[in-house]
Amino acid sequence: MRQLIGKFEVKDSMGNQKTLKVFANRQVGTVDFSLTSNRGTSFAISNMQCGWRGPELPDNTYEYPTNKALMEATKQAVNGGVCHVIEEKLFIQ
Numbered sequence: 001m002r003q004l005i006g007k008f009e010v011k012d013s014m015g016n017q018k019t020l021k022v023f024a025n026r027q028v029g030t031v032d033f034s035l036t037s038n039r040g041t042s043f044a045i046s047n048m049q050c051g052w053r054g055p056e057l058p059d060n061t062y063e064y065p066t067n068k069a070l071m072e073a074t075k076q077a078v079n080g081g082v083c084h085v086i087e088e089k090l091f092i093q
Contacts, residue, residue: 001025002032005067009087010048010078018043018083022074029062031070054080067092 008020023032035043057077064070
């Protein structure tokens, strides 16, 4: 079952803030992301250019023993792109 495990508030170099939600399905091992503005406008995840200067976004939950480890890997990937994490919240340990 797909669950929202956490979210990040991110900011790009122009000061635009967006919310990155992280969804995981531990039964099938998938990770999904949703990037939206504060007004609800959806954006492509590729706009963050993760993997440009750092690791790629996680795509397999089986590589991470806990949701906290998955969130930390996601944070590293986001900070390796053009956005930076300014706040994070983990909902499901």
